[in-house]
Every structure is written in structure tokens, then in C-alpha cells.
Amino acid sequence: DEASCLAESGAAPSTDQAQPAPGVGPGSVSSTNNQAAQDQADNGATGTPSAPAPSAGTTGTTGTTGTSTGANPAPSSGARTTSGTTGGERCVATRITREATEAEAATLASNSAPANTARTTLTVSVGDGASGNATDGHFDLGPAIENGTLVARVKDDRSQPAQWVDPSSLTFALGDAARITAPADLGFVATPGSSVWLIPSTQIAGVPWLGLNSQREEIVTGTTGPVQFTLDAVEGPGRVAVFNAGALGSGVGEHVFDGPGTGYTLGANTHAHQNWVFTAPGTYTLTITMRVTPNGAALAGSGFGSGGELTATGTTGPSGRPMVSQVVGRTASGKDCDLSLATTGADTIPLTVVSLTWALTGAACVWVGAIGRRRNLRAQS
Numbered sequence: 001d002e003a004s005c006l007a008e009s010g011a012a013p014s015t016d017q018a019q020p021a022p023g024v025g026p027g028s029v030s031s032t033n034n035q036a037a038q039d040q041a042d043n044g045a046t047g048t049p050s051a052p053a054p055s056a057g058t059t060g061t062t063g064t065t066g067t068s069t070g071a072n073p074a075p076s077s078g079a080r081t082t083s084g085t086t087g088g089e090r091c092v093a094t095r096i097t098r099e100a101t102e103a104e105a106a107t108l109a110s111n112s113a114p115a116n117t118a119r120t121t122l123t124v125s126v127g128d129g130a131s132g133n134a135t136d137g138h139f140d141l142g143p144a145i146e147n148g149t150l151v152a153r154v155k156d157d158r159s160q161p162a163q164w165v166d167p168s169s170l171t172f173a174l175g176d177a178a179r180i181t182a183p184a185d186l187g188f189v190a191t192p193g194s195s196v197w198l199i200p201s202t203q204i205a206g207v208p209w210l211g212l213n214s215q216r217e218e219i220v221t222g223t224t225g226p227v228q229f230t231l232d233a234v235e236g237p238g239r240v241a242v243f244n245a246g247a248l249g250s251g252v253g254e255h256v257f258d259g260p261g262t263g264y265t266l267g268a269n270t271h272a273h274q275n276w277v278f279t280a281p282g283t284y285t286l287t288i289t290m291r292v293t294p295n296g297a298a299l300a301g302s303g304f305g306s307g308g309e310l311t312a313t314g315t316t317g318p319s320g321r322p323m324v325s326q327v328v329g330r331t332a333s334g335k336d337c338d339l340s341l342a343t344t345g346a347d348t349i350p351l352t353v354v355s356l357t358w359a360l361t362g363a364a365c366v367w368v369g370a371i372g373r374r375r376n377l378r379a380q381s
Contacts, residue, residue: 099317127281238280
């Protein structure tokens with residue numbers, strides 16, 4: 001619903017090394033104004049992007065993601081961000097900066113990604129037994145720039161200010177609240193009358209509301225033109241389709257992703273929500289690439305994981321190996337702790353239940369730019 005859409009808030013980017021931790025066509029376009037300005041207007045405050053508990057990933061060239069081996073090292077710099085508890089102390093997700101090990105440096109060097117490209121994997125758990133740490137609330141997938149590297153991030157609006165987190169840290173869970181009976185309009189992906197699971201283009205309770213976003217401040221000011229999203233691969237027990245709502249905000253409109261190799265162009269400084277359909281219960285992984293055109297020098301690319309466990313800072317340490325930033329678990333007294341206990345502390349925002357009458361009522365969120373820029377939008381009402 002538009003009210004919940006308008007209630008979202010975000011975080012302005014930071015360049016600090018120590019910081020908190022299936023066709024083409026327009027989607028339900030929701031904004032052409034600067035994300036940071038919108039966030040500040042909505043919340044009266046600007047946050048700092050952070051990363052949550054990481055998972056292992058492969059990396060790109062200098063300034064990309066790697067795979068960590070061994071225990072969490074002591075930080076050379078860090079900022080506590082989110083927390084859980086361990087024993088009598090709170091376990092805090094803390095971003096540190098340190099020199100990579102030899103193995104990590106080799107991984108950073110060997111797993112390259114094309115310049116100006118960020119690749120990541122979304123994990124979606126579907127069905128009665130669906131489980132994950134993203135079960136409700138508002139999320140946006142989009143590119144970010146960190147230390148000269150393009151990385152994938154998800155804007156998690158469950159806490160205020162919103163956090164921009166590594167996609168690999170989230171598992172989106174689609175349970176009974178997301179189940180619908182497939183209408184004839186979904187015949188291109190599912191048998192009419194069968195059960196499918198839907199992330200609709202309008203927000204409903206008990207279903208994570210996933211959109212796409214090109215509104216990070218450094219993306220708005222540091223790149224030109226749209227962001228190209230490509231679905232590289234899908235693994236899972238059924239089929240996946242992503243599409244825009246049709247005329248008058250219902251039915252099936254233009255297709256976004258129909259399968260591997262299909263893509264979607266998201267306009268500059270834009271936020272949009274589509275409809276995501278999964279046809280069978282089980283776990284899906286969607287590999288998605290984002291490509292931008294920088295205003296200046298090329299950006300280092302990043303691969304699977306996109307800045308999760310390790311992000312090269314672009315500098316070298318005393319031994320000549322890359323300096324990397326990493327999110328680790330720390331207690332208030334500085335002791336190592338289980339990073340899985342360092343939760344985001346995000347409470348689900350109470351939602352107004354929207355009737356899911358199959359009408360895929362997307363296209364509800366439309367904002368007009370307030371900073372002097374005009375963009376022609378095709379908004380679905």
C-alpha cells in the first residue's frame with residue numbers, strides 16, 4: 001500500500017573503512033528523487049550503510065569480495081553496529097579493517113569480475129516449511145560503491161535508519177501468507193489452479209517485500225544512466241518469473257525476468273517493485289548481475305557475495321597483501337563471539353494487510369522528484 005511504501009526510509013552512504021556493520025520494461029516506479037534526501041525527509045536522520053553477518057563469497061579484482069578462513073582477527077579499526085547476546089554479554093556485529101591472509105589474497109586475485117559490474121545471489125525459501133531471516137518488511141536490491149568497487153546491497157528497512165546489507169546475509173522466506181492459486185494469467189509460468197508463492201508488488205503482512213533500487217547517493221552522483229539487472233542463473237525445485245503489474249495495476253504486465261539471461265533496465269535514481277512468482281516449495285538461489293556506467297574511472301567489479309565477508313579496501317598492508325574490511329562478532333569487552341548471534345535487531349514494521357485477490361496490485365508507489373530533476377515515468381495506477 002502506498003502509505004507503507006511512503007513510510008520506507010534508508011541510509012546515506014559512507015566511504016569510511018570502519019563503518020556499521022525473469023523481458024524488460026519499467027516496474028512499479030516509486031521515486032526519481034535522491035534517496036538520501038528522501039530518507040532525511042522521511043526520518044529526519046541519515047544513517048550509515050552497514051553489512052550484516054557475512055557468508056563466504058568469491059571476489060573480483062582489487063576492491064572485491066573474498067573468502068575468509070580461520071577465526072575472526074582483531075580489528076585495526078571498527079565500528080559496532082548491530083547486536084545479539086552471547087552469555088552475559090551482547091554480541092555486536094563490528095566491521096574491522098585488516099591485512100588479508102595469503103589464502104585470502106590469492107582468492108581476491110583469482111576470482112575476477114568485469115568492471116562496473118556487481119554479481120550476487122539471492123536465496124529464497126518457499127513453502128509451508130519456509131524459513132529465513134527475512135520474513136516480512138521492505139527490502140530493495142541495488143548497487144553500491146565501496147572503496148572504488150561496485151557491490152550489491154539490499155536495503156533492509158526493518159530498522160531505522162535502514163541498513164544496506166550484503167544480499168548473502170539474507171534468506172527470504174515465503175510461507176503460507178505468500179501462497180495464492182495461479183490464475184490463467186500466470187499460464188506462462190505455472191499451471192492455472194496450482195499453488196504458487198508470490199512476492200507482490202504491493203506490501204502485505206507476512207511476506208518480504210522485495211524491490212529494486214538505484215538510489216544510493218554514490219550511484220546517483222557517481223554514475224550516469226540506468227542500472228542494468230540480469231538474471232544469470234536460477235537453481236531450485238520450480239520455475240521463477242518476475243513481472244510488472246498490468247493495466248490498472250492488476251494482472252500481468254511487462255516481463256522482467258523469465259529465466260537465465262533475461263534482463264531489466266531500472267532507470268536512474270529509481271525505486272520499483274515487481275511481482276516475483278515461485279512455482280514449487282523448496283529453496284531457490286537467483287544469481288543476479290547489476291551493471292552501471294560510472295561518470296569517471298571504471299569501478300572494480302565484484303562477484304558472488306558482493307562485499308560480504310571480505311571487501312578489499314584498495315590499499316596494501318605491511319606484508320604487501322591487500323587490506324580488507326570484514327564484519328566480525330565482538331562483545332562489549334572486545335572478545336570474539338559468534339557472529340550469527342549479532343542480529344540486526346530489526347523489528348518488523350506493522351503492516352496494513354492488503355487483500356491478495358490475485359490482483360497483482362503493484363504500481364502503487366509513485367513519488368515525484370523534489371530536487372529539480374524531472375523524469376518521464378510510466379507509472380501504473
